[in-house]
Amino acid sequence: MGMVEEAFRGIWPDREIKYDFSIKYSGKFKGYNANVKMAGGKIMFSLSRNWKQISKDIKIGLLQELLARLFNEKITTPNIDLYHIFLKKVHIAVPKTKTEPMLEESFGRVNEKFFAGIIEQPNLKWNNSSTKLGSYDYGSDTITISSMLKNADSEMIDYVMYHEILHKKHKFSSKNGRLHYHTREFRSSEKSFPNSAVIEEKLKHLKPARSQAKKKFRFFKFF
Numbered sequence: 001m002g003m004v005e006e007a008f009r010g011i012w013p014d015r016e017i018k019y020d021f022s023i024k025y026s027g028k029f030k031g032y033n034a035n036v037k038m039a040g041g042k043i044m045f046s047l048s049r050n051w052k053q054i055s056k057d058i059k060i061g062l063l064q065e066l067l068a069r070l071f072n073e074k075i076t077t078p079n080i081d082l083y084h085i086f087l088k089k090v091h092i093a094v095p096k097t098k099t100e101p102m103l104e105e106s107f108g109r110v111n112e113k114f115f116a117g118i119i120e121q122p123n124l125k126w127n128n129s130s131t132k133l134g135s136y137d138y139g140s141d142t143i144t145i146s147s148m149l150k151n152a153d154s155e156m157i158d159y160v161m162y163h164e165i166l167h168k169k170h171k172f173s174s175k176n177g178r179l180h181y182h183t184r185e186f187r188s189s190e191k192s193f194p195n196s197a198v199i200e201e202k203l204k205h206l207k208p209a210r211s212q213a214k215k216k217f218r219f220f221k222f223f
């Protein structure tokens, strides 16, 4: 039995396997990212090359999590739990190669002011998103900030940076097969940023009119 079959059986012991599974290791992913695609009867997993050296038990957890997302089912297994533990610790092993001067300054200010300087600097980069002001990616330990903020007041950048650092700090919790990022604890930490209500209002005006919804900081892509 292949590893994907084993992962599949660990979730659905009795379900018929009517798919062709494949796993490919790819250099296109940063850190420990991965994804899965289904086309026809084929289910194709792509994993960052770094996964090659990771133990099978953890890898099965990753495959199970991807299967659960693919089939849109809420699932918990011992392997998924193991994979979550791995994901919460993996930032220690991820190389820090990316930085940008303006983001590094913001990170430094926020780290000193709110975290007594104890948060290890993640990879920092800009992107051109017009729908998300920021995101944190666990698999590559990367904070990405939208370039819409490049000309904004430093307190606005700092506020988004603070939000993303909180993701790095608080990680996530898993309940009934679902991952929670913006927990009550997270939200209460978030409010301790001075002037946060006013800044939130200002941030809304940065956004294109049609996507002013609450999606602002939606965290995405966490593998």
Ligand SMILES: [Zn+2]
Binding pocket: 163, 167, 181, 182, 217, 218, 219
């Ligand atoms: Zn968030």
